[in-house]
Every structure is written in C-alpha cells, then in structure tokens.
Amino acid sequence: MPKLRVAVIGAGIYGFNHVQAYAWNRDVDLVAVCDFKQSCLDKVTSTFDVHTYTDVKTMFDNEEIDAVSIATPDAFHLEPALAAITRGKHVLIEKPLATTLEDARKIIAKAKEHHVRVALDYHKRWDPAAINLRNELHLPSSGKPIRGYMSMDDVIDVPTKWFDWAHKSSPVHFLGTHCYDQIRWYMGCEVEEVYAVGSKTLLKSMGIDTYDTVQAFLKFENGCYWTVENSWIFPSGFPKANDGRTQILTERALLKADSQNRGVEFYNGSKLRTPNSYFIIDNNGRPFGFGIEPINDFVYCLVNNLPFIADANDGLEAEKIAEAVHLSLETNQAVNIAKG
Ligand SMILES: NC(=O)c1ccc[n+]([C@@H]2O[C@H](COP(=O)([O-])OP(=O)(O)OC[C@H]3O[C@@H](n4cnc5c(N)ncnc54)[C@H](O)[C@@H]3O)[C@@H](O)[C@H]2O)c1
Numbered sequence: 550m551p552k553l554r555v556a557v558i559g560a561g562i563y564g565f566n567h568v569q570a571y572a573w574n575r576d577v578d579l580v581a582v583c584d585f586k587q588s589c590l591d592k593v594t595s596t597f598d599v600h601t602y603t604d605v606k607t608m609f610d611n612e613e614i615d616a617v618s619i620a621t622p623d624a625f626h627l628e629p630a631l632a633a634i635t636r637g638k639h640v641l642i643e644k645p646l647a648t649t650l651e652d653a654r655k656i657i658a659k660a661k662e663h664h665v666r667v668a669l670d671y672h673k674r675w676d677p678a679a680i681n682l683r684n685e686l687h688l689p690s691s692g693k694p695i696r697g698y699m700s701m702d703d704v705i706d707v708p709t710k711w712f713d714w715a716h717k718s719s720p721v722h723f724l725g726t727h728c729y730d731q732i733r734w735y736m737g738c739e740v741e742e743v744y745a746v747g748s749k750t751l752l753k754s755m756g757i758d759t760y761d762t763v764q765a766f767l768k769f770e771n772g773c774y775w776t777v778e779n780s781w782i783f784p785s786g787f788p789k790a791n792d793g794r795t796q797i798l799t800e801r802a803l804l805k806a807d808s809q810n811r812g813v814e815f816y817n818g819s820k821l822r823t824p825n826s827y828f829i830i831d832n833n834g835r836p837f838g839f840g841i842e843p844i845n846d847f848v849y850c851l852v853n854n855l856p857f858i859a860d861a862n863d864g865l866e867a868e869k870i871a872e873a874v875h876l877s878l879e880t881n882q883a884v885n886i887a888k889g
Pocket residue numbers: 558559560561562563564583584585586589603604605620621622623625628629643644645711712713723
C-alpha cells in the first residue's frame with residue numbers, strides 16, 4: 550500500500566511533535582514542513598531529511614501531499630487550514646479548532662465542500678488515566694454523573710516565554726477547550742448554559758492583554774454541573790509546566806484523577822520536577838506517549854477509512870463553549886448555547 554504523504558504547517562514547540570511522530574510512522578512519507586521561521590526549519594532538518602518551506606503556497610505547488618498537520622498559533626489556524634482543504638488535503642488541526650466560531654464554521658464548510666476530513670488533536674482523549682476514568686464513569690454501577698470539577702493550569706512561562714501570541718489567545722482557548730472537549734467526551738452530551746468569571750491583572754501588567762485565569766460553570770444536557778478552572782499564571786517554580794485535576798461525583802461513585810504527579814519525581818539543586826512519563830517522552834530519539842498517539846491515529850484512521858476519535862464537530866462544540874465563556878466574562882451574565 551502506498552504511504553500517506555504528509556506535511557506539517559507550523560513547526561514550533563508543538564508542531565515539532567507532529568514532525569517527529571510522522572517521521573517515525575511506518576505508513577507515512579513525511580514530505581514537507583512549512584514554517585515562517587527559518588530557525589524552526591533548521592531544527593527539523595538537523596534531525597530529519599525533509600523538504601522545508603517558508604510559505605504554504607510554494608509548498609503545495611511543489612509537493613504531492615495527501616494530508617497536513619496544522620500547528621500554527623491558536624488564532625491562526627484558519628488560513629493554513631483553508632489552504633490545505635481547498636487543495637483537497639485531509640487535515641489534523643491542533644486544538645483549538647479556531648478562536649472564533651466564525652473561523653471554525655468556515656473550516657467546516659470548506660471541508661464539506663471539498664470532501665476533506667478534519668481531525669482535532671485533543672490529546673487528553675488518549676491519556677490512559679482519562680480513558681480509565683471514562684470507562685469507570687460509564688459503568689452502570691457508577692450511576693448518573695451529578696457534579697464535576699476539572700482544572701488545567703500552566704506556569705506563567707507559557708504565555709510569557711514559550712511563545713509571543715498569548716494576547717491573541719486566552720486560558721479559555723489554550724487550556725479550556727481541552728477541558729470542554731474532555732468533559733463533553735465524559736458526559737456524552739452538550740453544554741446548555743455557561744457562566745464565567747475571570748481576571749485580567751498580572752499578564753496585563755506585563756503588557757500581555759489576556760486573562761490570567763478563568764472559572765467557568767457549565768450546565769450539561771444530562772443535568773450534570775461542572776466547574777472548570779483554567780489559568781496560565783502558575784509560578785515558574787511549580788514542578789511541572791502544567792497542572793490538572795478532575796473530580797466527578799456520580800450517584801454511587803467518586804472518581805478522581807490527578808495529572809500533576811504521575812509518580813516520577815526528579816530532584817536536583819534547584820527544584821523538584823514531576824515529569825509526565827505518559828505524555829511525550831524520548832525513547833532513544835523516538836517519541837512515545839499519549840501526545841503522539843492522536844497523530845498516529847490520524848494516519849491510521851485515514852489509511853483504514855475509520856472515523857476520527859476527535860473531529861471538526863468536536864472542535865466546533867468546544868469553540869461554542871469557549872465563545873460563550875468569553876461572552877459571559879464580558880457581560881457578567883449566564884449565556885445559553887444554541888443547538889446546531
Ligand atoms: N505548546 C504546547 O504545549 C501545546 C500543547 C498542545 C497544543 N498546542 C497547540 O499547538 C499550536 C501551536 O502552538 P505552539 O506552542 O507550537 O506555538 P509556537 O509559536 O511555538 O509555534 C507556532 C509556529 O507556527 C508558525 N506559523 C504561524 N503561522 C504560520 C503559517 N501561516 N505558515 C507557516 N508557519 C506558521 C510560527 O512561525 C511558529 O513557529 C497552538 O494551537 C497550540 O494551542 C500547543
């Protein structure tokens with residue numbers, strides 16, 4: 550069977566994971582990588598033998614490509630997505646699908662028009678702890694879910710040092726959409742109503758005009774209420790770049806997951822580190838873990854014509870919640886989410 554010819558657009562922090570995953574995937578021929586920044590392309594070619602481009606059009610004009618990963622900044626998924634879709638390429642888009650409902654709907658409409666498939670990289674759906682918790686939640690013995698809590702937070706280095714586009718995003722888009730998707734996946738239904746509070750203090754004082762932290766209250770169609778907390782101002786001294794906690798109370802069970810400390814602790818002269826051994830680890834140059842699995846699954850589902858585990862509709866539903874959360878933050882009112 551011929552290999553799937555794949556390209557990656559956006560080869561920064563996260564796009565490099567896509568490059569690595571494809572480079573090791575036996576069903577893939579990684580043909581090209583595109584990024585505005587030569588430094589990102591140099592990093593890629595120092596390890597992998599692949600053609601590189603600094604603009605999308607030249608890449609598509611010069612290469613035979615079947616599918617594309619898009620790992621550009623949150624607010625800039627639309628342009629490369631449409632460039633790929635209008636040329637008939639299947640796409641895997643990093644979360645969030647977009648930072649506006651308008652962009653999200655444009656991507657979906659174009660994909661329909663060009664008979665192209667769109668997958669979303671909500672990697673938490675591949676986290677073994679999340680899968681285990683979901684299986685337990687869905688046992689008849691657990692009964693109906695009544696109340697849920699989820700937090701996902703990043704250290705302040707993420708919006709201040711990792712990249713320069715935090716002001717174009719928010720903890721809602723960057724982190725919240727992960728949670729909204731994961732909770733929809735747990736609940737098996739949609740959010741009806743949202744109320745949110747948040748603060749814009751610390752990052753704004755540093756010249757980055759975005760929320761520090763947001764707390765959202767979500768009412769699901771099944772009657773379960775969730776509190777979702779997202780911030781990206783945890784102190785740099787925190788032992789991991791991110792923190793995450795889940796607690797679900799059902800009629801007959803209490804289910805908890807802690808993704809902060811997954812059992813590995815490294816101590817050195819300056820601080821404790823608690824790396825996540827299950828996310829993406831380097832195994833003699835080969836990336837391994839639940840951060841890599843969605844990328845491999847994208848290939849597997851395309852090659853075998855199977856439905857994606859997370860697709861464009863999941864991206865749209867999470868973006869509906871994100872937009873409602875932002876509207877609630879601005880209006881200080883509860884916001885209903887319309888179906889469709
Ligand atoms: N950093 C993380 O931990 C993380 C985790 C999961 C998902 N993501 C998601 O991955 C996406 C990328 O995040 P990142 O952290 O890698 O950002 P980044 O800033 O490190 O990388 C983005 C890259 O895209 C390039 N780019 C932008 N527009 C382009 C275009 N039109 N054509 C070609 N290249 C373009 C930029 O030059 C940059 O190198 C975001 O949507 C983010 O939410 C990031």
